Amino acid sequence: MNGSSIAAAWAVLPDYLGQHVLLSLSAILLGTAISLPLAIAAAHSRILREPVLSVASIVQTIPGLALLALFYPLLLALSSVTARAFGLRIPALGFLPALLALTLYSMLPILRNTIAGLTGLDPTVKTAARAVGMTSWQSLWLVELPLAAPVIMAGIRIAAVWVIGTATLSTPVGQTSLGNYIFTGLQTENWVFVLFGCVAAAALAVLVDRLLALAESGFAHRSRFRLLTAFAGVMLVVVAGLYPLAGAAERQVVIGAKNFDEQYTLSALVSDQLARVGIPANRRSGLGSTIIFRALATGDIDVYVDYSGTIWTNQMHRSDSPGRAEVLRQTAKWLTARYGILDLGPLGFENAYVLAMRSDRAKALGIRSLADLALYAPRLKIGGDYEFFSRPEWSKVANAYGINFLAQRSYQPTFMYRALQDGDVDVIAAFSSDGRIAEYNLRLLSDPKSALPPYDAILLVSPKRARDAKVTAALKPLIGKLNLSLMQRANLMVDRDKRTPEDVAKWLAKNIR
């Protein structure tokens, strides 16, 4: 299994590394381009210095993941403004938010070092520059910047290492990076992947750090040789990193996936399905439910699998439950009318939120339904995925049955099942298509009041791609082909057997034909 994991990791390295290099390089260049003039201005103006450094320091205290996450709503709001004003839509997901967040992140060390480098110069040398007849620009270019260069370079070097490390966090906002290894690996408990991602990102950071250190000493010792070697090395890293991207088709179909195993497998299945007819596809994994829907509506991604009940409650804000067929019908209609999103139809299985308990525990307490659970809930702890407790379904269930738990905890889905087994929580919000329900022999609690809607897996296509007959024709054969037991088996292969989602997608494809 480890051998195949490493092979799978190698296979995607060119894409991940290329994206990572492109993102980091862009962020460092943009960060330097903004920070240098700003720092030069701040070095010459006491009034400017304090606010500039304070703002940069505050940005630095924001956790990397949060900073990246913040740019999504920010760009979304900006996009709606520019769309209204100029008809121009800004992509809120993927490269742009990651670039902006990392650029901000890179600024503090460059600002701080440049200001320190310029203000720390021997005042006699600065006066001498004026006295020999230099204009302030000449003084800056011929004397101040060259003398401060080693300190400035040290700042850029720190920034580069930070950016390369933090770029791994751009996966959840839809930007492919070496972080994809880490996030996917964490999700599927594929530690080889996690380790591979860590090592690759660290190796890149160390390599760039050494090269920039060489450039720094080149500046300090005025060694052209060192400067040229460092420059050539950086160019080599950039070219080697970006080379694989150059060949990639410019207009790829982007397939989205939420942050759990079934979604990874399904996105791989969709990708293979498109590849079969020669349509190049690119996957963005690990997106949250709301983010992925918006991304589809705005065309940042082109295809993904959602669940009817999720659209029903979260987007349409419906609280009734008129039955599986009716929810499917109304959802498809609403998606087209409201966003122009094409609903290709149900894949054939449901992945519903169901509250589940360990059988032995449920039997001991005599709990069969949510109504029974309400009686014991004040003494019990519940676990859910990161979204569950903030979704309308949860408040609906809690209200309908008057359920009030002692405590609630959020987990990665994989860890949630483990927490239930270990008795850390008593009840979990499980997924009905999850193979682990059978694996762990969990008791699913019935929902007599139909507080939870049905959750049919549906294949959605962005407004932009809805008119692309080649894409829709390629995907149509998937509709209605995946029954629940097939999907549960597939999910178990990933969760328990640690097979890669790509591998399992191939198995699925074989079984639906």
Add this chain to the structure above:
Amino acid sequence: MIVVRAHGLSAICMVRRKKGCRAVIRLVHVSKTYPNGGAAVRDLSLNIEAGEFVVLIGPSGCGKSTTLSLINRLIEPSAGTVEIDGMRIADTEQVALRRRIGFVFQGIGLFPHLTIAENIGITPRLAGWERSRIAERVRELLQLVRLVPERYAARYPHELSGGEQQRVGVARALAAEPKIMLMDEPFGALDPLVRDELGAEVGSIHNRLNLTTVLVTHDMTEALLLADRIVVMRDGGIVQSGTPAQLVSAPADEFVREMIDNPRRRAMRLAEMLSTAT
């Protein structure tokens, strides 16, 4: 000996005066006050003639360095005007003005990232001289300040001793063939032997190149040895201005007398010791 030398120089000026020795630098009722209310220079007027070697002397904080910096607009006056060759320098372009005036610092202020040749050639380079002409000029100047061009041109400032660095500082100030040379305690950071030697050389360069030199110092011996005219300053104003001989024979007040007496007493004691020794 002091008298002889001063006499010799005033003789040169006498010769020149026949052709019309007019003031090249004029400070007219100049004041420099700082935003915090402190005044560095108060209502100071001073004429410096072409070819003169003027030494500004006084205790620290008397305004002598400020006065010097007013001449090439490193500092702008709060009131009054400064003229060079009859033109108000406030009306001339700062950068062009500074390229016409050599400036030597106590802290030397060589550019550490440039070679000796590049340091000396900086003002000509800024002024757009041709490469070959700059190279020729750098050679000439290195020889003038007694540094072997082949040995020094390609080295960096940190590889030189303090005295060698200040020779380069003098060469750099002279690079664009200025008529005026401003020196702010140029020998202050050097050890005594180097100091005397370099002082003597600056005096001879002044004569050979026909410069107008203004030098700031707090060392009266140095002033007496170098100056055609000594301007004694205190509290931002001039106490007395005169040839070394005039100062020695007729100090304006107790303050000037004190300043003169010190080197005189030392010289006499030395002379006594030397005569008894031989």
